[in-house]
Amino acid sequence: xxxSLSVLAAVLLxxxxxxxxxxxxxxxxxxxxxxxxxxxxxxxxxxxxxxxVILDLLDxxxxxxxxxxxxxxxxxxxxxxxxxxxxxxxxxxNNTPYATFVKQQLQERYIDTTVPGIRVLFxxxxxxxxxxxxxxxxxxxxxxxxxxxxxxxxxWLNTDVPLFLAxxxxxxxxxxxxxxxxxxxxxxxxxxAVEATHRIDEVFVQQExxxxxxxxxxxxxxxxxxxxxxxxxxxxxSVRGHTDRFVLxxxx
Numbered sequence: 001x002x003x004s005l006s007v008l009a010a011v012l013l014x015x016x017x018x019x020x021x022x023x024x025x026x027x028x029x030x031x032x033x034x035x036x037x038x039x040x041x042x043x044x045x046x047x048x049x050x051x052x053v054i055l056d057l058l059d060x061x062x063x064x065x066x067x068x069x070x071x072x073x074x075x076x077x078x079x080x081x082x083x084x085x086x087x088x089x090x091x092x093x094n095n096t097p098y099a100t101f102v103k104q105q106l107q108e109r110y111i112d113t114t115v116p117g118i119r120v121l122f123x124x125x126x127x128x129x130x131x132x133x134x135x136x137x138x139x140x141x142x143x144x145x146x147x148x149x150x151x152x153x154x155x156w157l158n159t160d161v162p163l164f165l166a167x168x169x170x171x172x173x174x175x176x177x178x179x180x181x182x183x184x185x186x187x188x189x190x191x192x193a194v195e196a197t198h199r200i201d202e203v204f205v206q207q208e209x210x211x212x213x214x215x216x217x218x219x220x221x222x223x224x225x226x227x228x229x230x231x232x233x234x235x236x237x238s239v240r241g242h243t244d245r246f247v248l249x250x251x252x
Contacts, residue, residue: 029083054141054247058139074110182245185200
């Protein structure tokens with residue numbers, strides 16, 4: 001991936017003399033999204049994903065280390081790298097099922113091409129291989145529900161979710177944030193809708209994170225869709241890309 005002149009200019013501003021105004025976190029987010037070297041597919045996704053909202057909730061800045069956990073093809077990883085800059089690091093973590101699903105995309109985008117500031121990490125959910133106290137933020141987008149998905153043929157076994165969350169908690173620095181985005185299930189359904197629809201109950205998710213020691217500090221309705229039929233599989237053509245999604249920000 002190439003970096004645009006605007007992004008390079010931002011880096012020079014950040015590393016310049018004391019008299020040069022430093023970019024705010026909002027400026028860094030705007031520049032990362034506006035990078036003209038981003039793919040057309042990612043730009044098209046911006047309209048439905050509102051990355052400016054998600055990146056703002058992460059509360060990250062230049063020099064930070066951020067993990068995009070079960071990050072798939074790395075849509076958010078590239079944006080995070082644009083925010084944290086050359087002195088930071090964006091970690092794109094996938095387990096075997098996720099890495100298999102996006103194998104070609106990962107190979108072409110991040111493995112065949114060395115991307116500055118991005119580290120591709122293959123690790124399983126019971127051993128994420130994230131150093132304790134190393135992360136300034138964690139992001140999980142439409143992936144947390146899969147921890148409750150059981151499909152041995154696709155590599156999804158019974159996940160020890162408390163162990164998974166304990167690893168994230170240990171990897172984060174004090175007061176660091178964890179932001180989760182996921183497909184909303186019908187109220188009071190807990191994890192029961194995961195198998196049939198790949199959706200999960202927002203209240204259930206909040207309780208899982210609070211039980212792991214996290215505190216809810218913010219949320220957003222930017223990805224809400226009250227017209228979404230929550231009985232449908234998220235891959236159904238009538239709702240795909242337009243599901244009702246909740247956004248929760250926790251801190252350690």
